[in-house]
Amino acid sequence: MIDRDTRRRRWLPAVLLPTLALFLVSCSNDNGQNSLAPKGKSAHTINNLFGPVFWVAAVIGVAVLTATVAFAVVFRYRPGTNDSPKQTHGSTPLEIGWTILPALILAVVAVPTVKTIFDLAREPKGHVLDVTVTGKQWWWQVEYPDAHVVTASELHIPVGRPVRIDLRSPDVVHSFWIPELAGKQDVIPGRTQKLVLRTDRPGTYLGQCAEFCGLSHANMRMRVIAQTPADFDVWLRGQQQGPVQRYEGSEVARLTGEKYQCINCHTFDKSSQAVYGPNLTHVGSRTTFAGGSQELNRQNLTKWVMDAPSLVPMQSKDCRKGPAPAYTCVGMPSFTKNTPPDQPVMTRADADQIVSYLLGER
Secondary structure, rough: OOOOOHHHEEEEEEEEHHHEEEHHHHHHOOOOOOOOOOOOOHHHHHHHHHHHHHHHHHHHHHHHHHHHHHHHHHHHOOOOOOOOOOOOOOOHHHHHHHHHHHHHHHHHHHHHHHHHHHHHHHOOOOEEEEEEEEEEEEEEEEEEOOEEEEEEEEEEOOOOOOOOEEOOOOOOOEEOOOOOOOEEEEOOOOOEEEEOOOOOOEEEEEEEEOOOOOOOOHHOOEEEEEOOHHHHHHHHHHHOOOOOOOOOOOOOHHHHHHHHHHHHHHOOHHHHHHHHOOOOOOHHHOOOEEOOEOOHHHHHHHHHHHHHHOOOOOOOOHHHHOOOHHHHOOOOEEOOOOOOOOOOOOOHHHHHHHHHHOOOOO
């Protein structure tokens, strides 16, 4: 027979460990992706639904758990007695009660939920900004079709103006999520999904892909930069310009085009062109690169140009040896080794020259 102290030692960890886990989760720092701190119109709409539904669910959860514990204690087995509690099977009032009550609760929750769904799907009115965002493995391509501008992993928007986003994917399922501005929206190959963003607060809002899409899924990030209308217009006009430095006929063109074949995936002088890899015409104006996972500075960019696979967690070792299946690689090869044999080894001088051009340094 198990004594009382032994039983206490057994159930104590079962109680303390979940409590400790809950405490540690609640200590998460502010990472800029807090859906409970809405700063956009859509996010406020979702939060207004989440609050009441959460408290309804919490009350029901506490009531069910309390009843479960109470019945377990009251009707527990007692040595020396075989009496069973009175059975209520077939009680018409109880059957009707626990059928109608959940139905009423679900109806109360369903009405505001359906209303919120229609509110979020409603077409925006007024001076709407149209943007197309394409999820790729593993970065976001951002296009402003009316302005003929293509950029990557950073979405600039003007405050106080609705932004209608067409979401597309040429490969696998992604999910576009900027928690402080709007809810998640899956990006389905072969379909165009819609999402509306609007905020009245200038600032930078962080997001990421929320649907597993391959080995580098966790590095597929996005940031929305909300600016005053004047600042946004200045940024957009700057993106419409050509490269800061001449590309055609330059030594950089020879390196990226002939020697290292960068132009197979990128463009450096046409900010309106969408290509296989990110458009790099104005990469120097961005704050991040590599799907938004790396801070844009000379040191990081030089490492990436020479040996991109070394900066990607979980990157397949095959990527450092040359061509490998697309689902195992970011796409950028390593130029630090002569593999395959026909691939040139990049010198530090070549890398510095390419990076200086990308950053617009003369």
